[in-house]
Amino acid sequence: MCMRNVILLVLLTVAFAAAHAQGLGVPVDAASIDDITVFPDGAGLPPGQGNVVDGEALYQTHCLACHGVNGQNGGNDRLAGGKLPAAPAIGSYWPYATTLFDYVRRAMPYPSPGILSDQETYSVVAYLLHLNGLLDAHAVLDAQRLAGIRMPNRDNFVSTYPLPH
């Protein structure tokens, strides 16, 4: 081990010991990790359901300011109405509807991710799919229905996920 690595190791050990001595950090065990991953085949989707009508109201409150009326012409990403390659949107680009649930629950609304319940996430996702012509205006969305939606652009992706599609 060269001198620089020895010094680094000593510094890391001292830093770790100092943090430990001050009671910083909390040990994490597997049971306390909340796994919110939803896989392309729908594995991991929670129970419950939402609908397009509720989703529209939630969208107005939590999403409209950044993504615009009907998911278009907002200050941030276009969510509907786009065509590849110039203006990708959910309907024209995303290969799976299931991972849209994962993304919205995990990352949106941008300033306060995690505030939507599973039910509300189903509703917002239903509304987004409706804006993209993939659900009708009165549709109800649950895990089974979401996993059954075939996104129009799916075949243009090269899949590394080991399920047939």
Ligand code: HEC
């Ligand atoms: C304060 C602004 C803001 C709000 C509010 C907001 N978003 Fe976003 N959204 C963003 C930004 C910025 C990105 C791009 C993030 C990135 O690329 O890392 C994004 C990206 C997205 C994307 C991915 C688009 C794509 O195809 O790449 C989706 C879907 C989305 N938002 C949905 C929502 C939904 C649903 C809500 C409301 C529940 C919401 N957003 C609220 C700013 C916002």
